Amino acid sequence: MKKILIIIGFLLLVIGLGFLLYLTFFKPSAPGVIPPIIEEPEVRLPVSRDDWERMTIEERDRLGLPIVAWPEDEETLIPVVPIEEIAPPVELIPEIAQGGLTQTSTLSLERTFGASLSADGQSALYYNRETGYFYKIKPDGEPERLTDQIFNNVQKINWAPTKDKAILEYPDGYKIIYDFNTKKQVTLPFNWYDLSFSPTGQEIAFKLDSKYSENRWLSIASADGTGARAIEHMGDNADKVIVDWSSNKQVIAFTRTGEPRGAWQQSVLSVGRYGEKFAPIIVDGIGFEHIWDKLGEKIAYSVYSPDSDYNPSLYVINAAGDNAGYGKINTGLQTYSSKCTFNQLGDSLYCAVPQNLPYGSGLVPELARWVKDDFYKVDLRTGQTSFLAETAFGSYQAETAFLSQDESLLYFVDSRTGRLRSIRLK
Secondary structure: OHHHHHHHHHHHHHHHHHHHHHHHHHOOOOOOOOOOOOOOOOOOOOOOHHHHHHOOHHHHHHOOOOOOOOOOOOOOOOOOOOHHHHOOOHHHOOOEOOOEEEOOEEOOOOOOEEEEEOOOOOOEEEEEOOOOEEEEEOOOOOOEEOOOOOOOOOOEEEEOOOOOEEEEEOOOOOEEEEEOOOOEEEEEOOOEEEEEEOOOOOEEEEEEOOOOHHHOEEEEEEOOOOOOEEEEEOHHHHHHEEEOOOOOOOEEEEEOOOOOOOOOOEEEEEEEOOOOEOOOEEEOOEEEEEEEOOOOOEEEEEEEOHHHOOOOEEEEEEOOHHHOOOOOEEOOOOOOHHHEEEOOOOOEEEEEEEOOOOOOOOOOHHHHOOOOEEEEEEEOOOOEEEEEEEEOOOOOOEEEEEEOOOOOEEEEEEOOOOOEEEEEOO
16 A cells, blocks of 8 residues: 555656646746736936046946947947947047147057157167168158168177167177178177167277176277277176266266165166266166266156165256256156157157056066057146047057157157057148
8 A cells, every 4th residue: 555655646746847847948928918028227327527637548448338429318328339439530539649639640550669750850770680680760651671681599789879870789798799781890809788779879898798797897899899998897797787878978887886775765876988986866766777868968767766666766867067966857648668769859748557556567567568658748847747649449568768859759669569660740
């Protein structure tokens, strides 16, 4: 009897489960019954217009907000669409920088290296590592070779201010000075390093290396490698010497060997062509790097400290003669001096500035590698810093920047692609 009851219970369980399955999956809906419509709540703008105007294009796109224009009716539904579909037409974006979105021109389709302004003040020079050729390119033209000679695997390029010569360095330590006018080259000694041309391109300053500290000297020589002459003994401080010949021929190097100023200040000294010493430049941070203005009177330099979250802060200061160390301007910009360039008169500084630097980007520059740059101008007569341009249709990081002689074009090399690009200023 017990077995019979178990069998009957099992059959009833199977029948019940089968009926439940039928009701759930197979029973047809009653005719005329329409499932209820669940209305989606209206999507409204989650921010105010003031907040929206302070956002970048990327931030607006990420939040699903209007990219270019604030809608007249804030109650309108705001569809979330890809940025490519609603980007403004090119003709609506200014070609000349006016403090907002600006068109950016691409001059080279290939990766460039060692880009610099040509002697004509308008064209650009660069080296192509893939082909081994040096090129000159006009703002609206095709690149043309500077010479038919091929230079394979050049690692470092240092142009003479006259742009008719360049110091080319190779991975094995081999160094030459090549004259693009005469098509001749001079091989330099292996123990000459950190070289810098004089303003005329007729001389070079360099560090002389030796395994003996007493033989390590800051030196100068003719551009053909002859007439080497020691200027200042470096000894064990060679790593604190920065060779960089000023445009007024007065200073050939800076040294970070001044009197101690505490953990987060440095006294930077300048060394003259004849070994002269000038007044120290006191900088508020470490990691000093700089660029000269075109007249050899000022430098723009960047340093970092805890006060800047270890990000680079940019300053401008007089650096030559009796005025050295005076007239410091804090630009208020967090960027590297290598991203900046002076105009011809030395009264304006143009810089690419990362939008949001990660903490510690001065200490570890690689942290800023993928951060988009905007462009700013500093009026050195007033100390006023103004927003110049945000690049349209691209997120660019300027590796280096240089300005045409008439200040109509701001050139920069995009570190992601290596392409040479430009922004119109006039």
